[in-house]
Amino acid sequence: MKDYSRLEQQKQIQFAVGMAGLKGGKPSTFTQNLLNHYENGQVTSVQLKQAILQKYAKASN
Numbered sequence: 001m002k003d004y005s006r007l008e009q010q011k012q013i014q015f016a017v018g019m020a021g022l023k024g025g026k027p028s029t030f031t032q033n034l035l036n037h038y039e040n041g042q043v044t045s046v047q048l049k050q051a052i053l054q055k056y057a058k059a060s061n
Contacts, residue, residue, distance in 0.1 A: 009039050030055060 013035050017027060027035060034051055037043045043051070 006039065006041065009041075013039055 017035075020026065031052060034043065034048050038045065038048045
């Protein structure tokens with residue numbers, strides 16, 4: 001697993017949010033909170049992905 005610096009994490013977040021914005025989307029409050037935790041090093045990218053998948057998999061059932 002790669003360790004990313006805070007600057008690299010910020011770039012990844014900006015890119016992901018920007019890509020979603022191209023399709024008219026924006027992160028939910030839940031997702032934005034997770035992104036903030038990721039940026040601050042409180043969760044890993046794997047934990048971020050798992051939390052989002054769990055949240056929205058439940059919502060689609």
